[in-house]
Structure formats: structure tokens, C-alpha cells
Amino acid sequence: MKIETKVALLFGALLALILFQMRLLPYIAIGNIRPDLFLLAVCYLSLRSGEAKGALVGFGLGFLEDSLSFSPLGVKALSFALAGSLLGVVRRGLFWDNPLTESLLLFSAGIFSGFISLLVLNFFLIPRPVGGTLFRLILPESFLTALCGFFFFALFRRWKELKAK
Secondary structure, X not given: OOHHHHHHHHHHHHHHHHHHHXXXXXXXXXXXXOOOHHHHHHHHHHHHHOHHHHHHHHHHHHHHHHHHOOOOOOHHHHHHHHHXXXXXXXXXXXXXXXXXXXXXXXXXXXXXXXXXXXXXXXXXXXXXXXXXHHHHHHHHXXXXXXXXXXXXXXXXXXXXXXXXX
């Protein structure tokens, strides 16, 4: 595949990710809770690429999400970079190549990323109650992200199988 085609596919995927996260998900949100498709992409790519690329992808997608939202710049970039790196390390010692395991890792990454973001916000900027934020925001958002991830991982796996035939 030519480099121009890869770049076009990358920009197309980023545009689709942005459109789904920012424009479509607010309409299907449950209360104020919606899945984080940026974290789903970080998880998917980190599990396939390793810790260095996982950290790089996590930082890039986190920075992109920060720049598109009202959150302070760099909070998601840091938490996604750490989560991507950790997922890249975990992939070495774990049989992760099925949708259920990937979804559990995504759920864990959501909790980890949310907790890192909460710690950074509490330390530098905006103090928030840890318990309330954990139970009202981080856990439900992580669950919805993992649920969407389960279907995404299964669908993508099926698409790859059909493509291989």
C-alpha cells in the first residue's frame, strides 16, 4: 500500500473518530455519560503495537481529544499516553486476542485513565470529590466504552476474517 493511501486512511479514520465522538455520541448518551471512542482507539492500537507506539498513539489521541473538548489541554494526553503504554506492556504476558479480554482491558484502561485525569485535575486545577467522580462518571463511562469496544472488536475481527478469505 502506498504511503499516500495510508495517510489518507489515517486522516479518514481520525475524521470519522472525531465525528462519531463529538457529533453522534451526544445523542445516544445516557445522562451525561457516553463512551470514549478515543480511548477505544488507543486500546485497540496499543494492544497491537506495543508500549512505545501505545504511548505515542495515546498521547496523540489524548491531545486531540483535549483540543476538541473543554478539558484542560494535556490531561487526556497524559492519561491516554500512560494507559497506552501500560496496555502495550500488558499485551506481552496475556492472551488478549479475543473481544471479551480486550473489553476487560479497555474497561481497566478507562478506570486507570479516568483516575489519572482526576488526580491531575485535583492536584493542579480543579478539586473534585474522588468517590463521587469515580462512581458517577469514571466507572459508568468505562463500562459504556468497554461495551462499545466489545462490539467493535468483534466486528473488526469478523471483517478481518472475511477480508482474509
